[in-house]
Amino acid sequence: MSSEAGLGKNVLITGASRGIGLTFIQHLESQQCRRLDVQDDISIKFAAEEVQKILGDEPLNLLINNAGIFEIDSGVTMENPNRATFLRHFDVNAVSYAIVTSVFLPLLLKAASLNQRALVVNISSFMASIEIGKLPPEDLGCSVVYGMSKAAQNRYTRVFGKKYVEEGIIAIAINPGSVSTEMNPKGNVSADDSIADMLRTFAKLKKEDAALFIDRFGKPMPF
């Protein structure tokens, strides 16, 4: 996508093999797709080197941290938690965001230093909101830890966003809406509509939006 759209030229998306991530790729008409295992630090480092080679002298303009898991049918509930399942959700949905962002930080800082767009978009969820504190629907296993991992991710976005806005990077957490995907068959928004709304919002992001949790139209949500 061209820089005219307010996104800059070079975009990296994690978790692009299906769901929201795949639809992002389609909307952005990206030519460059690689697989990246966000739970594997070696894979992340390797991807960073590859991205660096592809970009050459150019910076990275937009990092979309999208890879996530929600093990709906695991049988895990508040009354029946499982340590391994919990930790897996934290690992993919929160820790990986922090590690991927740190690895690509130099390329984002490069964009900022060139006065180009430098955005970090962390795909969050309404279930991240502690304030709303919505109880998990009884038929969704793992929604407790999913919400916990997404709240942790919002906490990360908040501090990263506040620190790096000073360096010219705008980082936000965004709720894509309840998008109808394989992971969420009951969603009420199509991936196409959600991504189109989000891309319009990304293009309009300003410094003042840094470190916020927003919906796909750009409206702030309560933490």
Next chain:
Amino acid sequence: MSSEAGLGKNVLITGASRGIGLTFIQHLESQQCRRLDVQDDISIKFAAEEVQKILGDEPLNLLINNAGIFEIDSGVTMENPNRATFLRHFDVNAVSYAIVTSVFLPLLLKAASLNQRALVVNISSFMASIEIGKLPPEDLGCSVVYGMSKAAQNRYTRVFGKKYVEEGIIAIAINPGSVSTEMNPKGNVSADDSIADMLRTFAKLKKEDAALFIDRFGKPMPF
């Protein structure tokens, strides 16, 4: 401590070998101390059986989830995250709270069904607050993931608190203040003062306080 103090008779505290937990024990003049490794599910199950034997027909009135880690000198920062260190913080500071609470839930429900006090107190931190989003002091390694793990814990308290207030359990997250302990040598409140304030607050907790994040005087804090 007697039930006159509004806490009920039987209290369980995790992480009581030092710091805040140890001071709680001293204030409560507890006779019964056992070690419990909150990262070890077998140890938790064994503790639950032991507690059941000690209590006999009596219920559990107050569970204080206090065990926590903050690996200040790990060298971990936002720019230099470490997956294992991050996951260890989530494991102890968030996942363990959920598992310990689930294991002792039947004994707490028993208290509620007998119209006795049934409290779950999750020791949180001002660093849990996403809204405040305070940047970590530069000299504190791991404060990013510490805050993330505590935000996740608050998310847990919120949904547990909302669900189980219907069953007569009051669950809250509390910020003890910046308590001067081994883990936090720069704290500005003594453990004695903080615990005395918290115990007074616990004794006054009402149904309406369930699922809140409060300071040690009982005042709600932003998530």
